[in-house]
Amino acid sequence: MNEVLLRSENLARAFGGLQAVAGVSLSLYAGQVTALVGPNGAGKTTTFNLITGNLRADSGTAQIRGRPIMGLKPWQVARLGVARSFQDLRLFTHMTVRENVFAATETASWFWQPGGSRARLRRQERAEAALEATGLAALADARAVDLAYAERKFLSMARILAAEADIWLLDEPASGLDLASRLRFGELLKNAQARGVAICLIEHNLDVVVELSNRIAFLDQGRVLAEGDPGTILKDPALAAIYFGDRPQEAA
Amino acid sequence: MIAYAANLATLVAIFGILAATLNFVVGFAGIFSVAHAVFFGLGAYAGAQVALLLVPDALLACLVAAIVAGGLSLCLALPALRVRGEYFVAASLGLQMMATTLFSEAKPLTGGIGGLVAIPRPTVAGIEVNVLPLALVALALILFLTARLQRGAFGRSLQSIRDAESAAEALGKNVAAVKTLAVAFACAGAGIGGALFALHLSFVNVESFTMDQSVLVMAMVIIGGTGTLWGPLLGAILLLSLPAGLAFLPFIPPTEVGAVQQIIYGLAMTLLMIFRPAGLVGDLSKGRATA
Amino acid sequence: MLFLQLLLQGVQTGALYALTAAGFALIFGATRIFHFAHGTSFTLAGYVFLFAWNGGLPWWAGSLAGILVAVLFGLAMERLVYRPIQRHEGSFFTVFVAAFGVAVVVQNLVGMVAGRGFASVDTPLSRADEVLPDVFLAPIFWIAVGVAVALFAALSTFLTRTHAGVALRALAQNPDLLRAYGLSSNRLSMLAFALGSAMAAPAAVLTAMTSGLNEAVGHHVMLISMAATIVGGVGSLRGAALAGLMLGVAESVALQFVDTQWAEGVSFLVLFAFIIFRPSGIFGVAQAR
Numbered sequence: 001m002n003e004v005l006l007r008s009e010n011l012a013r014a015f016g017g018l019q020a021v022a023g024v025s026l027s028l029y030a031g032q033v034t035a036l037v038g039p040n041g042a043g044k045t046t047t048f049n050l051i052t053g054n055l056r057a058d059s060g061t062a063q064i065r066g067r068p069i070m071g072l073k074p075w076q077v078a079r080l081g082v083a084r085s086f087q088d089l090r091l092f093t094h095m096t097v098r099e100n101v102f103a104a105t106e107t108a109s110w111f112w113q114p115g116g117s118r119a120r121l122r123r124q125e126r127a128e129a130a131l132e133a134t135g136l137a138a139l140a141d142a143r144a145v146d147l148a149y150a151e152r153k154f155l156s157m158a159r160i161l162a163a164e165a166d167i168w169l170l171d172e173p174a175s176g177l178d179l180a181s182r183l184r185f186g187e188l189l190k191n192a193q194a195r196g197v198a199i200c201l202i203e204h205n206l207d208v209v210v211e212l213s214n215r216i217a218f219l220d221q222g223r224v225l226a227e228g229d230p231g232t233i234l235k236d237p238a239l240a241a242i243y244f245g246d247r248p249q250e251a252a
Numbered sequence: 253m254i255a256y257a258a259n260l261a262t263l264v265a266i267f268g269i270l271a272a273t274l275n276f277v278v279g280f281a282g283i284f285s286v287a288h289a290v291f292f293g294l295g296a297y298a299g300a301q302v303a304l305l306l307v308p309d310a311l312l313a314c315l316v317a318a319i320v321a322g323g324l325s326l327c328l329a330l331p332a333l334r335v336r337g338e339y340f341v342a343a344s345l346g347l348q349m350m351a352t353t354l355f356s357e358a359k360p361l362t363g364g365i366g367g368l369v370a371i372p373r374p375t376v377a378g379i380e381v382n383v384l385p386l387a388l389v390a391l392a393l394i395l396f397l398t399a400r401l402q403r404g405a406f407g408r409s410l411q412s413i414r415d416a417e418s419a420a421e422a423l424g425k426n427v428a429a430v431k432t433l434a435v436a437f438a439c440a441g442a443g444i445g446g447a448l449f450a451l452h453l454s455f456v457n458v459e460s461f462t463m464d465q466s467v468l469v470m471a472m473v474i475i476g477g478t479g480t481l482w483g484p485l486l487g488a489i490l491l492l493s494l495p496a497g498l499a500f501l502p503f504i505p506p507t508e509v510g511a512v513q514q515i516i517y518g519l520a521m522t523l524l525m526i527f528r529p530a531g532l533v534g535d536l537s538k539g540r541a542t543a
Numbered sequence: 544m545l546f547l548q549l550l551l552q553g554v555q556t557g558a559l560y561a562l563t564a565a566g567f568a569l570i571f572g573a574t575r576i577f578h579f580a581h582g583t584s585f586t587l588a589g590y591v592f593l594f595a596w597n598g599g600l601p602w603w604a605g606s607l608a609g610i611l612v613a614v615l616f617g618l619a620m621e622r623l624v625y626r627p628i629q630r631h632e633g634s635f636f637t638v639f640v641a642a643f644g645v646a647v648v649v650q651n652l653v654g655m656v657a658g659r660g661f662a663s664v665d666t667p668l669s670r671a672d673e674v675l676p677d678v679f680l681a682p683i684f685w686i687a688v689g690v691a692v693a694l695f696a697a698l699s700t701f702l703t704r705t706h707a708g709v710a711l712r713a714l715a716q717n718p719d720l721l722r723a724y725g726l727s728s729n730r731l732s733m734l735a736f737a738l739g740s741a742m743a744a745p746a747a748v749l750t751a752m753t754s755g756l757n758e759a760v761g762h763h764v765m766l767i768s769m770a771a772t773i774v775g776g777v778g779s780l781r782g783a784a785l786a787g788l789m790l791g792v793a794e795s796v797a798l799q800f801v802d803t804q805w806a807e808g809v810s811f812l813v814l815f816a817f818i819i820f821r822p823s824g825i826f827g828v829a830q831a832r
Contacts, residue, residue: 278636284636284639330819331815331818331819334818334819334822335818335822337635338577338635338639338769339773339818339822341577341639342766342769342770342773342814342818343814343815343818345766345769346766346770346810346811346814346815347811347815349766349807349808349811350808350811350812353804353805353807353808356804357804357805463762467643467647470640471644474640508655511651511654511655512651514647514648514650514651515647515648515651515652517644517647518643518644518645518646518647518648518651519644519648520644521640521641521643521644521647522624522640522641522642522644522645522648523644525624525628525637525638525640525641525644526624526627526628526641529628529631529634529637
């Protein structure tokens with residue numbers, strides 16, 4: 001098996017009386033796409049938020065390459081190589097497409113970025129490459145707010161590409177994409193996989209899951225019920241019943 | 253007449269600095285401070301004290317003023333990191349009120365209501381100089397710096413934070429640091445404006461650093477156009493020429509000129525917000541740069 | 544007995560703060576408009592009362608005129624300033640600047656017309672008697688407290704018993720209801736502005752009879768209302784009223800330790816502390832944006 005880049009153990013978080021995440025243990029491997037699958041409210045996005053430090057975990061741990069990350073701020077987690085997308089995208093709406101991607105390459109919080117003009121050139125190359133790979137190069141000077149739906153989704157991906165992270169947490173990146181866009185998106189993932197990026201994606205469409213991922217973690221009620229390769233997991237009738245809403249009586 | 257024009261030009265340069273720096277935090281960082289006069293005042297008192305107690309060296313006075321105002325800008329950055337929108341405006345108004353009280357009460361530092369008087373003429377390298385060239389140089393420098401910052405990586409960071417703070421953070425941007433730096437830069441600039449102001453008038457008191465002054469600077473930024481480079485300067489020129497223009501109108505009694513001036517710019521602010529929220533220079537098609 | 548004296552003084556001031564703050568909170572809760580010109584309603588009401596009194600009108604006529612002017616001003620702001628701004632875009636800062644501009648204009652007009660500096664109405668009600676050793680109390684104390692209690696009782700009856708009141712309250716707790724239930728936002732918003740501005744008028748009249756008014760009093764009132772609304776927790780009328788009372792008492796009691804000019808600073812210290820440590824306020828559940 002490949003190297004584990006991110007590992008979480010027993011992550012848990014409750015909101016009031018609701019146990020949103022109840023002990024999620026998850027490993028993300030270099031060069032693998034893990035799909036996080038489960039019914040609505042299973043705790044998928046919350047798991048992302050716990051890993052990235054947007055939410056504080058009640059208990060549990062997480063490490064990046066063995067380095068504990070619990071208690072770190074989101075920007076600190078990001079600088080350890082985690083890039084994430086949001087279901088609602090959160091683009092920098094009043095900036096151009098190119099500026100959106102540039103901004104992803106500039107992480108220093110000082111008045112200027114370190115490394116001088118050579119480093120700037122490298123960042124520019126990274127940004128242009130990300131625009132090229134996502135098919136946005138022609139739209140580079142358009143403002144994010146003026147983009148069409150699929151273009152916005154790709155802009156969100158372009159930011160992640162440019163950020164040069166090796167752990168990607170993608171929240172429903174393919175939802176609502178037409179076939180052509182989905183193929184392009186699959187291409188992006190394949191290339192990243194080949195570079196050894198560990199990818200975790202939340203996805204509802206099981207066809208897309210089969211198409212893109214090589215591992216599945218099935219979440220329900222804040223727990224990982226099953227983990228394994230797509231073929232086995234999706235053929236499990238008990239999981240299918242949960243996924244499609246025919247919850248067994250005793251669990252309700 | 254020449255003395256009058258020189259005085260007006262000096263004030264335009266100084267208020268241009270104030271408006272440009274306020275525009276930086278309001279237009280690019282989305283931090284709506286109504287307390288800019290506080291940092292103007294801190295710089296003025298610091299610069300005046302340097303000239304009174306040490307040497308009347310203009311550069312030293314500006315440096316100390318920038319450090320004092322920039323350092324104390326944490327008072328503004330702290331609430332800016334906690335809350336946004338209306339809440340922050342409330343906090344900055346509160347800060348302005350408290351500072352006005354402090355300025356009039358901390359007599360050993362500020363001279364109280366009476367202020368600091370007989371500030372010596374400024375010098376540069378031991379030679380006595382006018383404030384006008386200094387103020388013009390400082391204005392040019394600050395306009396250059398704000399333009400550089402706005403167009404560069406720092407400006408992009410600020411705008412990205414303004415547009416989607418959580419996404420900026422998820423890309424590794426230390427939001428607290430970026431905001432604090434932006435506020436410190438703007439307040440240090442206001443401090444330099446303050447030092448020049450004190451050296452120019454050779455007298456300062458709390459009257460110049462009240463909420464009215466903060467509102468005046470805000471009006472300059474808004475009337476000129478928030479988020480633009482030249483708008484704030486245009487706003488400063490317009491609002492500072494207003495009293496001179498009014499003085500030529502015979503039917504306004506001299507005692508009421510101040511009030512009429514405030515009425516005019518109050519009205520201008522309201523009408524602009526209703527009919528042209530991007531300001532005079534602002535590009536309407538681009539939408540509000542600040543929203 | 545200085546403490547008791549200051550405490551009672553604080554309760555009197557606080558009762559008036561509570562009234563204006565509740566008016567501000569009512570408007571903000573129902574319309575999500577931070578009505579920065581709320582203090583201007585107060586100023587106008589106070590000066591109208593002052594003029595009426597000096598013109599020889601009875602107190603109730605002056606008070607009614609004050610309330611009427613405050614309500615008209617609130618409605619005019621809603622119609623002529625806030626509504627057009629919200630129609631085209633409506634960022635909070637645009638609203639703030641526009642309202643602030645109006646406040647500046649009115650403050651200067653009042654200064655030009657009525658003269659600058661403090662003006663007050665002298666009535667037998669504001670003359671203090673010694674009620675306990677070294678504790679002086681003017682009848683106006685009881686009037687202020689009584690008016691505040693009566694108005695809050697009336698307001699809470701209105702908000703719980705009438706259809707419009709329930710709708711206003713629902714709006715304050717959940718702004719999305721507006722769209723979901725298709726309530727007539729126009730009329731509710733006007734109602735909120737009318738009621739909220741009216742709440743400021745009695746406080747203005749009583750202030751004219753006690754500490755007096757000046758043309759810049761609106762700033763102070765606006766700041767206190769804002770502070771009380773935030774400290775009390777946005778969306779909670781009770782919180783705003785309680786916080787207003789608390790700020791009044793705190794300002795007054797602080798006089799035992801500091802000079803008068805610092806009194807206002809006490810309120811802002813409280814506000815600052817809340818913004819840094821508990822931005823959602825005392826009764827607030829929702830996170831500050």
